[in-house]
Amino acid sequence: MADTPTAAETEADDRPSDFIRDVIADDLASGKHTSIVTRFPPEPNGFLHLGHAKSICLNFGVAAEFGGHCSLRFDDTNPVKEEQKYIDSIMEDVRWLGFDWGEHLHHAADYFETFYAWAEHLITEGKAYVDDLSPEEMREYRGTLKEPGKDSPHRNRSVDENLDMFRRMKAGEFENGARVLRAKIDMASGNINMRDPVIYRILHAKHPRTGDTWCIYPTYDFAHGQGDALEHVTHSLCTLEFADHRPLYDWFIENLPVPAVPRQYEFSRLNLTHTVLSKRRLIELVEENHVTGWNDPRMPTLSGLRRRGYPPEAIVDFSGRVGITKSDNTIEYALLEHCVRQDLNKRAERRMAVLNPLKVVITNYPKGESEMLDAVNNPEDESAGTRQVSFGRELWIERDDFMEDAPKKFFRLAPGREVRLRWAYFVTCTDVIKDDAGEIVELHCTYDPATKGGDSPDGRKVKGTMHWVHAADAVNAEVRNYGHLFRDAEPDLSSGLEAAINPDSVEIVTDCKLEPSLAKFSPGVPVQFERLGYYTMDPDGTTTAPVFNRTVGLRDTWAKEKKKG
Numbered sequence: 001m002a003d004t005p006t007a008a009e010t011e012a013d014d015r016p017s018d019f020i021r022d023v024i025a026d027d028l029a030s031g032k033h034t035s036i037v038t039r040f041p042p043e044p045n046g047f048l049h050l051g052h053a054k055s056i057c058l059n060f061g062v063a064a065e066f067g068g069h070c071s072l073r074f075d076d077t078n079p080v081k082e083e084q085k086y087i088d089s090i091m092e093d094v095r096w097l098g099f100d101w102g103e104h105l106h107h108a109a110d111y112f113e114t115f116y117a118w119a120e121h122l123i124t125e126g127k128a129y130v131d132d133l134s135p136e137e138m139r140e141y142r143g144t145l146k147e148p149g150k151d152s153p154h155r156n157r158s159v160d161e162n163l164d165m166f167r168r169m170k171a172g173e174f175e176n177g178a179r180v181l182r183a184k185i186d187m188a189s190g191n192i193n194m195r196d197p198v199i200y201r202i203l204h205a206k207h208p209r210t211g212d213t214w215c216i217y218p219t220y221d222f223a224h225g226q227g228d229a230l231e232h233v234t235h236s237l238c239t240l241e242f243a244d245h246r247p248l249y250d251w252f253i254e255n256l257p258v259p260a261v262p263r264q265y266e267f268s269r270l271n272l273t274h275t276v277l278s279k280r281r282l283i284e285l286v287e288e289n290h291v292t293g294w295n296d297p298r299m300p301t302l303s304g305l306r307r308r309g310y311p312p313e314a315i316v317d318f319s320g321r322v323g324i325t326k327s328d329n330t331i332e333y334a335l336l337e338h339c340v341r342q343d344l345n346k347r348a349e350r351r352m353a354v355l356n357p358l359k360v361v362i363t364n365y366p367k368g369e370s371e372m373l374d375a376v377n378n379p380e381d382e383s384a385g386t387r388q389v390s391f392g393r394e395l396w397i398e399r400d401d402f403m404e405d406a407p408k409k410f411f412r413l414a415p416g417r418e419v420r421l422r423w424a425y426f427v428t429c430t431d432v433i434k435d436d437a438g439e440i441v442e443l444h445c446t447y448d449p450a451t452k453g454g455d456s457p458d459g460r461k462v463k464g465t466m467h468w469v470h471a472a473d474a475v476n477a478e479v480r481n482y483g484h485l486f487r488d489a490e491p492d493l494s495s496g497l498e499a500a501i502n503p504d505s506v507e508i509v510t511d512c513k514l515e516p517s518l519a520k521f522s523p524g525v526p527v528q529f530e531r532l533g534y535y536t537m538d539p540d541g542t543t544t545a546p547v548f549n550r551t552v553g554l555r556d557t558w559a560k561e562k563k564k565g
Contacts (some may be wrong), residue, residue: 017326020058020265024066024235033060036234037070040094041107041224044074044208047294047301048093050315050336051239051270051277057319058267059237060099071104071231077223079207087208089294093302097312104231108223111207111230115218118172118226118256119181119200123162127255128199129155130165131182141187142195148188149195155184169202173252176202183222185251193248197221225249227257236262239269240328249432269348270322271330274484275300278492290497291485297538297549298485298505308482309526309536309551314343329385333484338558340551346532348526349377349384352422352467354513357391357396359471362427364446365393370472375423389515391424394471396513401466402443402536404432411464413443419464422530426462428450467530474513480538481507481550486559512548526551 027033038059042052060456063070072094076082094101108115122128130155133141145151157165166181168174189195199222204215208278225248228236236249243266253261270277277300285291294301297308305315318339322331327435352375370392377384397413406414413419418428424447431444450457454465487502521527523539533553 016061016320018267019326020235020237020267020324021062021065022169023265024062028066028236029186033234036063036066036070037071037230037232038063038235038237039071039073039104039233040101041073041075041227041233042090043078043081044076044083044086045078046086046279046283047089047303049277049279049282049300049302050275050318052093052303053097053302053315054270054319054322055237056094056097056099057316058324060094061320062235062237066370069104070101071106071233072101073106073108073227073231074110074210075220075224076207076225077108077217077220078203079205079217082208083210089303093306096302096306097316106213106227106231107209108218108227109207111223111227112210112214112218114230114480115223115226115517116216119218119222119458120163120166120319121256122183122199123166123181124159125255126159127183127184128168128181129157130161130162130179131155131196132179134449135177136339138198140494142192143187146190147399149192151187152182152196155196166200168212169200169216172204174202176204178202183251185248191244191247192249193245209428220247221248222252225252225264225405226256226258228262229253229260232260233262236264238264238266239327240266241269242266266326267324268326268328271328272300272336273333273335273489274486274491276486276493281493281497284497285485288497297482298481307538308549309344309524309534310340311343311526314339318341325418330490332558334556334558337487337552338556341534341556344526344528344551346380347378348528348534350375350379350528350530351515351518352389352469353479353515353518353529353532353535354396354398354467354469354474355478355509355529356399357469357511357513357561358399358402358440359442360395360396360397360427360468361442361444362393362447363430363444367393369393370470373423387517389423390470390473392472394469395421396469396471396474397443397466399440400436402429402440404440412466413445413464417464418462418464420451420454420462420468422465423454424452425449425454425471426456467532469513469515471513471515475516475519476545477512477514478541478545479509479512479535479550480547481509481533483507490497510520514546514548518548521546528554 040056040059060070130154141150180198182196183199185194187195200216203217246264295303295307308357318336370390372388374386375389401412403410403414413429415429418426426448427445429445433442435441483505486500487504491500521537523537528534534551535548538547538549
């Protein structure tokens with residue numbers, strides 16, 4: 001009889017599998033590490049997007065799976081571009097995804113004194129020097145991918161001269177760009193990152209954390225790896241574009257008195273169709289007013305997706321499904337929408353909303369009377385219970401649900417045709433009312449009182465079921481139907497953002513008619529507009545004139561493609 005697996009073995013069997021998790025498991029099994037430490041290290045110069053979500057889920061996920069911890073560290077080394085609003089939004093987004101760093105909140109700024117001391121250490125060891133070359137001259141001296149660089153004329157300054165100048169830089173004697181501190185490595189290296197990189201520059205700018213204390217700041221490349229070492233990070237996880245930076249990080253670790261030796265592992269970044277996940281491009285979208293802001297519901301930022309109604313659980317699910325590999329690939333946006341539908345189908349309550357209203361008068365329903373009918377809140381969740389909706393003589397239906405000259409396979413309302421009104425009655429169209437221009441403005445119908453609740457006691461069948469809203473208590477609202485921000489699956493940005501943007505990425509529909517209970521919903525609470533899609537209330541709305549954003553439609557193209565496969 002086989003041995004029963006232990007809880008730890010069962011947990012390991014259920015754990016996602018990828019090369020990073022394999023490395024961590026081996027490191028723990030071999031005794032290289034007794035526990036693991038990871039970190040999520042954003043620069044606070046923008047809002048987080050879906051690519052960051054993948055990294056967040058990986059770093060916090062593996063830490064939790066292997067009993068370690070993950071830090072949140074702000075690599076805040078450039079006060080010119082960093083703002084407190086970005087710091088606040090990043091913390092909000094990480095928590096919204098369901099992760100918590102506990103006591104492990106760090107800032108590169110917390111280590112500025114240490115970084116400065118380590119810079120002086122490199123100078124005294126003859127491994128760093130103050131350079132007076134202008135940025136343009138430095139680019140010229142750096143060389144190209146095919147040609148080696150050449151030494152700066154200031155590369156062989158004495159240790160004493162370099163220390164004096166570096167301290168004067170710190171004291172604020174020089175203007176921005178006048179001098180930099182560079183590591184002395186190898187100007188002929190095949191890796192351009194190793195050609196005497198800048199490690200400190202002069203920036204007379206107020207820092208969101210340290211204020212005016214400093215006027216020189218370490219570069220990201222200098223601070224990032226050393227921050228990992230100071231926090232005893234065991235597995236430094238980053239995307240593939242940092243692979244060429246790893247030799248530089250390792251050089252710093254080898255030449256500085258660091259307390260720990262982190263090891264960097266690179267994985268493929270997230271590429272998604274119909275969008276861009278470049279922070280530079282996202283900043284352009286905002287600053288050039290192509291979108292209304294970082295939280296525009298068309299943006300791939302977590303704040304934009306939250307405003308659109310994407311649940312964090314779906315984003316975490318999506319991040320797990322795309323996997324962790326070393327090969328770049330592009331993920332279909334339809335997979336993300338599939339994850340959203342899967343989540344919302346289980347927990348979003350249903351309501352009726354009419355976006356393109358056409359009035360219906362039930363001519364045989366008593367004037368001035370109404371009644372309350374039971375409606376199921378969520379057929380996927382019995383615990384969601386029921387609600388009551390009012391029904392009366394005048395209703396609103398979708399204009400697309402009526403056709404005067406309907407083909408045989410049109411299973412909605414048409415002259416002489418009987419359909420079911422959701423949760424209500426069978427109705428038959430008896431008359432079509434038009435205005436002087438020939439436009440349909442009203443339908444007259446009769447209802448069968450014996451079909452209350454939407455079922456016929458005599459067993460007769462109807463093929464069409466339609467949603468509706470009672471005109472007497474309908475709430476007027478605005479609905480914003482969002483599509484892809486970019487027209488093509490792989491946006492061509494060679495001619496600029498504007499040429500690639502989908503001009504029909506949002507449809508604003510006014511004078512929509514909603515069930516009155518929808519006015520009581522709060523922003524972020526999901527709801528399914530029956531037969532239309534999933535929506536959430538936007539913060540722009542009010543209780544008397546709410547605004548709803550479409551999160552995603554009901555048609556699941558990803559699920560259909562998977563079924564075909």
